[in-house]
Amino acid sequence: MHLINKFTLVLLVGIIISCQSGKIEKETNLISVSILPQKYFIERIAGDDFKVNVLIPPGASPATYEPTPMQMKDVAKSIAYFRIGHIPFETVWLNNLVEGAGEIKVVDLSKGIELIKGIEKHGDHVHEGGIDPHIWSSLKSVKIISRNLFQELVKLAPNKKEVYEKNYRKFLSELDEMDQFAETSLSHKKGMSFMIFHPALTYLARDYGLHQISVELDGKEPSPAHMKHLVEEAKRLEIKQVFVQKQFNVENAKAIVFEINGEVVLIDPLTEDWLNEMKRIINILKD
Incomplete structure (x- = not known):
């Protein structure tokens, strides 16, 4: 602003x-x-x-x-x-x-949460970035x-x-029950990569051993070179879905799924109906 x-x-x-x-x-x-x-x-x-x-x-x-x-x-x-x-x-x-x-x-x-710090790239070097807030x-x-x-x-x-x-x-x-459901449902998915426009599921990925690939780069929309890289990664990892939060533009995600013959999946971790949405996201990841 x-x-x-x-x-x-x-x-x-x-x-x-x-x-x-x-x-x-x-x-x-x-x-x-x-x-x-x-x-x-x-x-x-x-x-x-x-x-x-x-x-x-x-x-x-x-x-x-x-x-x-x-x-x-x-x-x-x-x-x-x-x-x-x-x-x-x-x-x-x-x-x-x-x-x-x-x-x-x-x-x-x-307070009390083990916070995740991101990695920022600057030219030919990388360093620890800011705290992931999600x-x-x-x-x-x-x-x-x-x-x-x-x-x-x-x-x-x-x-x-x-x-x-x-x-x-x-x-x-209820949180323990849902957590156990996620542990069981995603146990066979450890190491699996998923793609998302804005990196909103960082902590969920850490909890269950998943790998989140962000379309955004350092909080900005991807360059053509990065888009090309994302498409190549999606094909290599056989990713067929790109998650997009309802607060963000879906056009870049559509461009990727067009190239990989996949689909855009809208999610909303910011909804007031939080527990049901978390269950929906876990069910999508497990299938």
């Missing part, structure tokens, strides 16, 4: 807030989060005890989305902001989102996210500890 636009938006929100008696009233049950799966996780533990303000709407990308003034105002009303960890949206916007929010608790839900694409990681959430939600509503613990244990049991 251009610096001037960001400055203008932050200034506009500041004016909106200052025009309302100088102080925004907190809503004692309002929590802000970055992505829709977080809303699902919170509601699995706390039911409808909290109103969850999701900043990135359905169909938007965490890499490019810009919050609206009203969303920034809703963050200022919140008692807590649960960040998912390291998505570009949070890197760019989080400080501005909480700066005018007064007393707001900021919690990093990626921790919600892993059942194993979501177990840790849920534990972090449970602990923080109990702090916000201590009188509901027994209810939240019961709900948390039930959700954890």
